[in-house]
Amino acid sequence: MRKYTILGSNDTRSGFGQGLLEAGKRNQNVVALCADLTESVKMGAFKEAFSERFFQIGISEANMVGVASGLALSGKIPFIGSFAAFSTGRVYDQIRQSVAYSNTNVKIAGSHAGITLGEDGATHQILEDIGLMKMLPNMVVINPCDYNQTVQATIAAAEHVGPVYLRFGRPKVPIFISEDTPFQIGKALMINEGKDVTILATGHLVWEAIQAGEMLAEQGIDAEIINIHTIKPLDNKAILKSVAKTGCVVTCEEHQYNGGLGDSVAQLLALNNPKPIEYIGIDDKFGESGKPEDLMVKYGLKSNNIVEAVQKVIKRK
Amino acid sequence: MATIAELENIASQVRRDIVRMVNACSSGHPGGSLGCADVMCALYFDALECNPENFTIEGKGEDMFFLSNGHISPVWYSVLSRRGFFPVSDLATFRKLGSPLQGHPTPKYNLPGVRIASGSLGQGLSVGVGAALAKKLNGCDHLVYTLHGDGELQEGQIWEAAMYAAGNKVDNLISIIDFNNAQIDGKVENVLPNGSLKDKFIAFGWEVLEMQGNDMKDCVRGLSEAKKLTKKGKPVVILMHTLMGYGVDFMQGSYKWHGVAPSNEQTVNALSQLKETLGDY
Numbered sequence: 001m002r003k004y005t006i007l008g009s010n011d012t013r014s015g016f017g018q019g020l021l022e023a024g025k026r027n028q029n030v031v032a033l034c035a036d037l038t039e040s041v042k043m044g045a046f047k048e049a050f051s052e053r054f055f056q057i058g059i060s061e062a063n064m065v066g067v068a069s070g071l072a073l074s075g076k077i078p079f080i081g082s083f084a085a086f087s088t089g090r091v092y093d094q095i096r097q098s099v100a101y102s103n104t105n106v107k108i109a110g111s112h113a114g115i116t117l118g119e120d121g122a123t124h125q126i127l128e129d130i131g132l133m134k135m136l137p138n139m140v141v142i143n144p145c146d147y148n149q150t151v152q153a154t155i156a157a158a159e160h161v162g163p164v165y166l167r168f169g170r171p172k173v174p175i176f177i178s179e180d181t182p183f184q185i186g187k188a189l190m191i192n193e194g195k196d197v198t199i200l201a202t203g204h205l206v207w208e209a210i211q212a213g214e215m216l217a218e219q220g221i222d223a224e225i226i227n228i229h230t231i232k233p234l235d236n237k238a239i240l241k242s243v244a245k246t247g248c249v250v251t252c253e254e255h256q257y258n259g260g261l262g263d264s265v266a267q268l269l270a271l272n273n274p275k276p277i278e279y280i281g282i283d284d285k286f287g288e289s290g291k292p293e294d295l296m297v298k299y300g301l302k303s304n305n306i307v308e309a310v311q312k313v314i315k316r317k
Numbered sequence: 318m319a320t321i322a323e324l325e326n327i328a329s330q331v332r333r334d335i336v337r338m339v340n341a342c343s344s345g346h347p348g349g350s351l352g353c354a355d356v357m358c359a360l361y362f363d364a365l366e367c368n369p370e371n372f373t374i375e376g377k378g379e380d381m382f383f384l385s386n387g388h389i390s391p392v393w394y395s396v397l398s399r400r401g402f403f404p405v406s407d408l409a410t411f412r413k414l415g416s417p418l419q420g421h422p423t424p425k426y427n428l429p430g431v432r433i434a435s436g437s438l439g440q441g442l443s444v445g446v447g448a449a450l451a452k453k454l455n456g457c458d459h460l461v462y463t464l465h466g467d468g469e470l471q472e473g474q475i476w477e478a479a480m481y482a483a484g485n486k487v488d489n490l491i492s493i494i495d496f497n498n499a500q501i502d503g504k505v506e507n508v509l510p511n512g513s514l515k516d517k518f519i520a521f522g523w524e525v526l527e528m529q530g531n532d533m534k535d536c537v538r539g540l541s542e543a544k545k546l547t548k549k550g551k552p553v554v555i556l557m558h559t560l561m562g563y564g565v566d567f568m569q570g571s572y573k574w575h576g577v578a579p580s581n582e583q584t585v586n587a588l589s590q591l592k593e594t595l596g597d598y
Contacts, residue, residue, distance in 0.1 A: 031454075052454070053454070055450070055485075057481060058477075058480070058481065058484075060474075060477035060478075060480070060481065062439075062440075062443070062473070062474040062477055063443045063446075063474055063477035063478045063481055064443075065440075065443070066440050066441075066442070066443020066444045066446070066447060066474065066478065067443050067444070067446050067447035067450065067478070067481070068447060069433060069443070069444050069447055070383075070433075070443065070444040070445060070446060070447020070448035070449070070450070070451065071447040071448070071450055071451045071454075072447070073374055073375065073376070073381075073432050073433065073444075073447070073448055073451070074375050074376065074377070074448060074451030074452065074454075074455060075375050075451070075455075076451050076454065078447075093437050094440055094443075094474070096437075097434050097435070097436065097437045097440060098433060098434065098440050098443075098444060101423065101425065101434045102423070102424055102433045102434045103424070103425070104433065
């Protein structure tokens with residue numbers, strides 16, 4: 001098992017803020033819109049640096065999507081930011097018509113995604129956003145795993161022409177991807193080569209997968225771990241190549257696995273190379289208030305859960 | 318610049334196009350289309366600065382128009398084609414398989430004139446606000462126009478956008494409301510009353526004008542006055558009084574013609590009331 005060092009700890013939303021600032025420096029067409037959550041979604045630095053390119057929309061997310069679409073028509077590259085629950089589910093029809101169907105160059109930023117938003121509870125802990133967004137034609141869906149990858153993903157989203165959904169979170173999580181690791185939309189990142197099982201992880205669950213990989217190595221199980229930062233388009237080639245070698249898969253995500261990464265992978269395997277699969281994710285439930293770490297344990301998203309899923313899936317080979 | 322008589326001639330032909338298009342595919346929305354034929358002609362043949370031969374999505378150096386109530390696509394398609402955005406013969410493909418003239422407008426098939434999809438109501442004002450903001454950022458002096466149904470104003474997003482536009486002095490925007498008091502289920506005042514739209518828009522901080530939308534002279538006057546009110550710190554709205562189905566006696570004034578296609582017999586009757594001025598497609 002390749003050794004990963006914790007380089008630090010930071011929230012992925014801060015990675016978005018840094019990436020947005022950098023994208024704004026590189027391209028003056030980058031603009032940002034926010035619905036009364038400027039600091040929460042870390043748009044403050046962009047606002048300060050480029051005040052004329054920042055739009056405070058107020059608590060009206062539907063209008064924010066439309067205004068962004070109008071800006072995009074004239075060559076602007078708008079990033080709209082809110083909590084993931086409000087930047088996706090709340091405005092699904094607006095995104096569907098004015099962004100995805102119209103293929104406008106709008107970047108939808110969803111912060112505070114998943115149960116690790118914590119104490120605010122289920123109203124704010126969206127666990128369905130990846131599914132909602134990936135079902136829309138033309139939409140790219142990215143769920144980066146740490147601060148550094150979120151910086152890069154944000155810059156890549158600005159450079160990509162077309163609608164993008166960028167999902168990130170609230171709590172501080174380990175940084176383990178180096179700043180110079182290449183990031184390409186749709187290209188999975190190999191974390192550890194192995195032969196016994198393929199672990200496909202997205203978001204901060206990649207770190208849980210790495211820890212699981214170390215525990216599995218002690219048991220003599222050689223896990224291949226792949227970071228699927230782009231859920232759509234899925235890196236079919238990388239996944240199928242890995243599964244052809246290992247013969248079984250565990251998917252890991254902080255999302256309903258119905259509609260999430262697990263669902264995408266299951267479809268891919270069913271059509272190309274049916275093999276046993278186990279899911280780490282949320283099983284058709286809403287979240288609840290609590291500390292992020294406690295919620296991770298209660299909802300079975302920790303490294304030990306991944307280890308158990310691996311043991312189970314290997315038996316099914 | 319076209320004279321009132323010339324604009325009226327174009328509108329008569331546009332009304333023929335609308336009836337024939339909707340009849341040919343046995344579906345579509347003739348009522349609002351007929352009611353808005355005059356203003357759309359006044360807009361595209363008089364007020365709007367646009368480049369039909371070199372249409373671009375970006376709309377740099379020209380005015381931009383957004384149809385928010387996308388279901389009245391027949392009138393838009395007819396006016397666009399009569400203005401030279403695409404061949405008039407394309408109107409025969411309306412709502413048919415493989416046509417860029419979809420039931421509700423979309424840029425997906427690169428139809429010149431259309432920049433964004435509409436159909437799901439209430440989104441066009443926000444889009445117009447965004448386009449107007451982009452014009453300011455780009456240093457473009459031109460205007461953005463949007464058209465909405467009065468029933469559409471029941472969508473909350475309209476009022477989000479109305480609040481934003483006034484609060485942020487989006488004063489290069491002219492929104493036209495087709496005030497015909499008709500929607501699918503009946504009169505707007507019965508389905509869900511809008512109350513006083515004039516008072517509402519004034520309270521939201523807009524400059525409000527009224528005009529008679531089925532009087533070409535008043536359409537030209539209203540659009541011209543609206544233009545003069547732009548760039549003075551407020552967005553401008555025109556409450557445009559129309560009759561649904563205007564120009565065809567058995568449709569005129571009835572909400573029942575919102576989304577029903579005339580039969581062949583009714584089409585013959587309707588066409589007998591509308592002069593062919595530019596040649597049918």
